[in-house]
Amino acid sequence: xxxxxxxxxxTDWNGQIMQKRIARRYxxxxxxxxxxxxxxxxxxxxxxxxxxxMLGQGLRGFQRTEIAVDFDFPAxxxxxxxxxxxxxxxxxxxxxxxxxxxxxxAVSQQYGDLSEGLLTAGAAGNVxxxxxxxxxxxxxxxxxxxxxxxxxxxxxxxxxxxxxEKTVAVLAQKDALRTGFNWTFLTGAxxxxxSAVGIWAAFKGSLMTMAITLMLAFPxxxxxxxxxxxxxxxxxxxxxIEVSINNLAAVPSIIFGLLGLAVFLTLFGMxxxxxxxxxxxxxxxxxxxxxxxxxxxxxSVPPSIREAALGIGASPxxxxxxxxxxxxxxxxxTGTIIGxxxxxxxxxxxxxxxMRAFIPSAPQGFTDATTALPVQIYLWSDEVNQGFVEKTSxxxxxxxxxxxxxxxxxxxxRNRFETRW
Amino acid sequence: xxxxxxxxxxxxxxxIGWIAGRARAAVFVRSAxxxxxxxxxxxxxxxxxxxxxxxIVPALVFMFIWQSIxxxxxxxxxxxxxxxxxxxxxxxxxxxxxxxxxxIAQGFQTAAFxxxxxxxxxxxxxxxxxxxxxxxxxxxxxLFAGGAFAFTRIKPDFRARSKVERVxxxxxxxxxxxxxxxxxxxxxxxxxxxxxxxxxxxxxxxxFGTEWNPKSTVTPGAxxxxxxxxxxxxxxxxxxxxxxxxxxxxxxxxxIFLTQYASATVRKWMKPIxxxxxxxxxxxxxxxxxxxxxxxxRDFAVMLGxxxxxxxNALAAGIVMGVMIIPLVxxxxxxxxxxxxxxxxxxxxxxxxxxxxxxxxxxxPAALPGVVGGVLLAVSRAIGETMIVVMAAGYTAxxxxxxxxxxxxxxxQIVALLTGDQxxxxxxTLAAFALGLALFVTTFFLNYVALRVVKKYRxxxx
Numbered sequence: 001x002x003x004x005x006x007x008x009x010x011t012d013w014n015g016q017i018m019q020k021r022i023a024r025r026y027x028x029x030x031x032x033x034x035x036x037x038x039x040x041x042x043x044x045x046x047x048x049x050x051x052x053x054m055l056g057q058g059l060r061g062f063q064r065t066e067i068a069v070d071f072d073f074p075a076x077x078x079x080x081x082x083x084x085x086x087x088x089x090x091x092x093x094x095x096x097x098x099x100x101x102x103x104x105x106a107v108s109q110q111y112g113d114l115s116e117g118l119l120t121a122g123a124a125g126n127v128x129x130x131x132x133x134x135x136x137x138x139x140x141x142x143x144x145x146x147x148x149x150x151x152x153x154x155x156x157x158x159x160x161x162x163x164x165e166k167t168v169a170v171l172a173q174k175d176a177l178r179t180g181f182n183w184t185f186l187t188g189a190x191x192x193x194x195s196a197v198g199i200w201a202a203f204k205g206s207l208m209t210m211a212i213t214l215m216l217a218f219p220x221x222x223x224x225x226x227x228x229x230x231x232x233x234x235x236x237x238x239x240x241i242e243v244s245i246n247n248l249a250a251v252p253s254i255i256f257g258l259l260g261l262a263v264f265l266t267l268f269g270m271x272x273x274x275x276x277x278x279x280x281x282x283x284x285x286x287x288x289x290x291x292x293x294x295x296x297x298x299x300s301v302p303p304s305i306r307e308a309a310l311g312i313g314a315s316p317x318x319x320x321x322x323x324x325x326x327x328x329x330x331x332x333x334t335g336t337i338i339g340x341x342x343x344x345x346x347x348x349x350x351x352x353x354x355m356r357a358f359i360p361s362a363p364q365g366f367t368d369a370t371t372a373l374p375v376q377i378y379l380w381s382d383e384v385n386q387g388f389v390e391k392t393s394x395x396x397x398x399x400x401x402x403x404x405x406x407x408x409x410x411x412x413x414r415n416r417f418e419t420r421w
Numbered sequence: 422x423x424x425x426x427x428x429x430x431x432x433x434x435x436x437i438g439w440i441a442g443r444a445r446a447a448v449f450v451r452s453a454x455x456x457x458x459x460x461x462x463x464x465x466x467x468x469x470x471x472x473x474x475x476x477i478v479p480a481l482v483f484m485f486i487w488q489s490i491x492x493x494x495x496x497x498x499x500x501x502x503x504x505x506x507x508x509x510x511x512x513x514x515x516x517x518x519x520x521x522x523x524x525i526a527q528g529f530q531t532a533a534f535x536x537x538x539x540x541x542x543x544x545x546x547x548x549x550x551x552x553x554x555x556x557x558x559x560x561x562x563x564l565f566a567g568g569a570f571a572f573t574r575i576k577p578d579f580r581a582r583s584k585v586e587r588v589x590x591x592x593x594x595x596x597x598x599x600x601x602x603x604x605x606x607x608x609x610x611x612x613x614x615x616x617x618x619x620x621x622x623x624x625x626x627x628x629f630g631t632e633w634n635p636k637s638t639v640t641p642g643a644x645x646x647x648x649x650x651x652x653x654x655x656x657x658x659x660x661x662x663x664x665x666x667x668x669x670x671x672x673x674x675x676x677i678f679l680t681q682y683a684s685a686t687v688r689k690w691m692k693p694i695x696x697x698x699x700x701x702x703x704x705x706x707x708x709x710x711x712x713x714x715x716x717x718x719r720d721f722a723v724m725l726g727x728x729x730x731x732x733x734n735a736l737a738a739g740i741v742m743g744v745m746i747i748p749l750v751x752x753x754x755x756x757x758x759x760x761x762x763x764x765x766x767x768x769x770x771x772x773x774x775x776x777x778x779x780x781x782x783x784x785x786p787a788a789l790p791g792v793v794g795g796v797l798l799a800v801s802r803a804i805g806e807t808m809i810v811v812m813a814a815g816y817t818a819x820x821x822x823x824x825x826x827x828x829x830x831x832x833x834q835i836v837a838l839l840t841g842d843q844x845x846x847x848x849x850t851l852a853a854f855a856l857g858l859a860l861f862v863t864t865f866f867l868n869y870v871a872l873r874v875v876k877k878y879r880x881x882x883x
Contacts, residue, residue: 025775032777036678039671040691046744047698050709223596231593241597244604250798250868251861252805254832255607258857262610266845269492284603291600317586345702348807351836374704381708381812389712396705407700411693 054393054400061394064182064195065156066145067118067171069103070110071127073138076102086135094131100124103146114167120147120195122184145180150195150387160386185394189361190376194387197380199395201362205275205370206344208363212279213286213343218336220283221290222325225332228291229298230320249288256285257352265353273354273369281353282343289342293335297328330417337410341403347374373399427484427557431564435477438568442472442575449577463582471581474588475571480564487556495523498548504540523549611861614854621848622647627855633818633829635838639848647852649859651818655828659739659814660803663824667743668799672750673792677780679751680758699748707812710741715813722825730825733815739824742809746799753798757791757875758784760882790878797871801864807832831856 012018073080077097085093103124108115123146130144131137148156155164156177171177188198224245232238260281264270270277301324309319355375363370371379373395380392446468450461496519499505508515522538526545575581619627621639630648639645675695679688715737722730761784769779785792815827816837838853 025778029775029777032780033678033682036674036682039674040678040683040695043671043675043698043744043747044691044694047694047701050701050705053709053713054705220596220599223593224600227593227597231590232597241600244600246872247865247868248600248603250801250864251607252802252807252832252864254805254807254835255611255857255861258835258854259603259607259610261839262614262854263606268489287603288600315582315586317589321589341700345700345704347702347704348811348832348836352839356840374702377704377708378808378812381704381711392708396708399702400705403700403702404697407697 051400054396056393057390058393058395058397060157061390061392061397062182062185063157063179064147064184065153066178066180067148068143068176068178069106069119069146071102071106071142071144073140073142076106077138080138082135082139085131085138090132090135094128099128099131103127111171114170117149118152118167120149120153121193122191122196123147145178147180147182147184147195148177150193150385153195154386157390185391190359190371190379192358194383194385194391197388197391199373199376199398201359202371202373202376202395203398204362205278205359206373208275208366208370209278209282209350209372210340210344212276212366213282214336214340216280216283217286217290217339221287221336221339222294222332224287225291225294225298226320226325229295230324231316245288245291248284249292252348253285253346254348254352256281257349259284260349260353271367271369273357273359273371274367275363275370276366277353278350278355278370278372279366281349282346285346285349286339286343289339290332290336293339294328294332297331297335298324300331301327327419330413330419334410334414334418337406337413341406341410344406345374345399345403347372347378350375351378373402424484424488427560431477431480431484431560434561434564434568435473438476438571439469439473441469442572443469445572445575446581449575461577462580467581467585468575468579470585472568472571472575474585476564476568478588479567480560483563484556484560487559491552491556495545495548495552498551499541499544502544504544508537607861611854611858614851615858617846618848618851618855621851627852631820633834635849635852637847637849645848647848649831649856651820652829652831652834652856653859654820655735655814655818656804656830656832658822658824658828659735659810659830660742660806661800663736663739664743664746664803665796665800667740668746668750668803669796671743672747672799673754675747676751676754676758680755681776681780681784695748695751698744701745703745703806703808704812706741706745707808707810710737710809710813714741718825727823727825731815731827733813733827734825735814735828736824738810738813741813742803742806745806745809746803749799749802750795753795753875754788754792757788757795757878760791760879761787762882787882790874794871794875794878797867797874801867801871804830805832805860805864807836811836831860835860 080093080097085097103119104115107118111118126146127144147153151160151164152168152171154160155168156172156179159165160168168177184196185198187200188196189201191197224241228238228241228245232241260277264277264280265272270280305323305327306319309323310316314322350372354369355371356379357369357371358379359369359371377392377395377399380388380395443465446461446463446465450465499519499522500508508518518535518538518541521535522541522545525538525542526549621641622645623641626644627647627649629650630644630646631650632644632646632648633651634646636645639647675691679691683691711733715732715734718734718737718740719730719732722734765783765787766779769783770776774782810830810833814830814833816829816833817827818829818834819826821828835853835856838849838856
């Protein structure tokens with residue numbers, strides 16, 4: 001056994017050299033495991049940091065700063081009564097009352113030289129709405145809380161321009177400022193003044209776009225998945241379809257935008273920036289995702305079910321539509337929801353088809369020019385005005401809530417209805 | 422009557438056809454002798470579908486065709502009127518007047534900017550309603566003809582089910598063909614517009630030029646600032662280098678930790694969290710990169726003594742893009758590590774290797790093709806990513822390897838070129854399509870290679 005003596009490799013497990021070696025190997029093992037842990041922790045931390053930043057800034061976007069304004073309505077309106085501004089002629093009566101003038105007068109009476117640019121542009125509209133809702137306000141002196149201008153809003157919430165800071169300090173001393181919930185943000189549309197913006201228009205645009213996408217991508221995707229899994233013969237055409245679908249699922253989304261621009265807008269002359277074109281473009285993008293998810297769901301239905309149905313005399317079409325499709329539906333729906341969530345967050349293709357214009361009202365139809373939630377986020381993020389920062393983050397919170405909701409629904413469906421055969 | 426109303430009318434009449442067909446077939450079933458169904462071939466329900474399909478499908482196909490040809494017919498009718506004789510001969514001005522008149526006639530626009538179009542509005546209104554009513558009449562005629570034809574075919578021995586099933590099969594095939602149609606549409610539109618672009622700007626300048634400063638009017642032969650090399654470099658630098666430096670180690674190590682070390686509970690919680698990272702919309706990442714990461718990176722650069730660090734630096738965009746890609750790399754690595762046969766892992770552990778030695782020397786080499794395929798897919802995803810770079814990287818083309826400088830990418834320039842009001846034939850718009858073509862070809866190639874590698878590797882172990 002001279003070989004063992006010559007070999008420098010230690011064989012004594014309790015020897016010092018071996019112990020050292022094992023310690024080194026175990027240290028390497030611990031280091032490697034720690035690296036893995038750090039990788040996971042870093043990814044999680046990044047996500048937490050992102051959500052925390054958005055929440056921290058965005059929650060302020062749901063609030064607005066309001067200022068107390070005393071209205072001596074009997075004097076200001078020269079004796080309007082509750083009856084005169086209610087009923088069918090309320091609109092005309094309020095128009096002749098010159099609400100903006102009244103507001104301006106009331107503010108300047110109360111705040112003097114501070115009153116310049118104190119209220120947001122939409123404040124008169126708010127007063128008008130309050131009078132509409134409750135005409136009896138007009139009969140007495142009232143203190144109304146009205147949203148302030150965006151500069152003051154920013155200065156009150158965190159820190160703004162020095163001049164606005166000074167005004168806010170004076171007003172805060174008078175106890176004239178408070179923080180209220182910003183309903184306008186949930187019900188309004190885009191505006192040039194950040195304190196008057198809302199996401200309802202963009203949200204409605206997104207919903208309409210998604211409706212078109214779902215109406216097209218879901219049936220086409222499901223039918224294509226059924227065809228490819230159940231009926232397609234092994235031939236060149238089927239191969240081509242498979243290659244196209246796999247490729248389309250990985251094509252950058254901006255390319256779909258270019259397709260929409262060249263085909264839907266230029267070739268077919270469809271209305272620019274509309275929910276219709278947006279939905280069509282996103283449907284082409286979502287369809288392959290649904291096909292791939294649908295094929296996996298159809299594939300997982302065991303062949304015995306098909307054979308049993310065929311055995312009792314069902315036709316191939318009946319087998320698929322009466323038996324395979326209902327069993328595969330939960331899986332298909334899960335894939336569809338995930339695909340729709342991706343489409344809802346998609347921005348680039350919508351920019352390509354012109355959805356980047358300033359649209360100050362909600363779309364009324366599928367061919368109206370509209371904007372979508374992610375596009376609105378992009379447009380606001382480009383604004384110079386500091387007031388838009390919190391609005392952008394607030395819109396992001398709304399978008400993320402919807403995406404998380406959709407994903408949670410998909411996970412729930414998967415857990416609730418998925419059958420393991 | 423609008424298109425939507427007509428569509429609903431057609432569908433409603435189809436429903437009536439369905440009910441009528443079913444009712445008629447039900448009479449046969451009831452009066453048939455011998456057995457519950459007698460000699461009736463198909464269930465009443467299939468007869469109903471047969472009538473509905475015969476009524477609706479030709480009508481819808483006609484509606485679709487009419488939608489695409491009637492605008493040309495309307496324009497012809499307007500142009501043949503005497504009032505249209507004094508329109509300018511110049512094609513562009515003429516088209517502008519016509520489209521304005523049409524928009525007013527359809528109610529999309531209220532006032533005319535050009536006097537000439539004001540005159541054409543009544544003509545357009547006439548022509549539009551003339552052809553609209555022809556379309557409505559023909560649609561309804563087709564619908565009733567189809568429905569009546571189908572209705573007379575309903576007999577006890579009529580094979581309604583096989584007819585309906587043939588239509589269903591045809592529908593399935595058409596649905597699958599839409600994927601091919603989309604691919605062809607992408608190819609055709611990109612190649613056609615790029616070809617128009619390359620007839621103005623030489624492909625040589627585009628592919629090898631190093632100066633990107635696109636001019637809106639081009640002179641053939643001269644340097645027009647359409648050299649795309651800085652864009653290609655920027656795309657590779659941000660998407661394939663910086664993003665991958667972040668994504669590959671983090672994604673791979675996350676996959677290893679979650680599959681090899683973490684307990685089942687940790688895995689159950691951490692995997693969905695990583696999936697959330699993949700589900701965050703890119704516009705949110707872009708905003709985060711521009712608002713939070715980019716200033717931090719610039720401050721860091723200033724601390725390092727880099728004085729010319731830009732606020733829209735390449736590093737911020739690349740880092741955030743890398744984080745976005747982590748879940749993709751992680752799940753692809755996860756799949757390929759899981760596909761390595763357990764016998765290999767057990768063999769290595771049985772020989773006394775520690776877990777990390779087994780991973781580094783057995784699992785990873787065996788899973789390498791799958792991991793490489795995943796990385797290729799990740800690169801393809803990163804270079805096609807738009808919103809992060811649009812919001813966080815800059816618009817200035819810059820041929821530099823300084824990560825703190827402003828660098829622009831192909832996707833940013835596509836967005837920039839299509840911004841603002843330009844007509845579709847301008848070199849700016851067409852250049853966007855040429856860039857799109859370059860992007861499409863590159864990602865197609867990467868995806869193809871990646872899928873081949875992954876597939877081949879899976880087959881090796883299965």
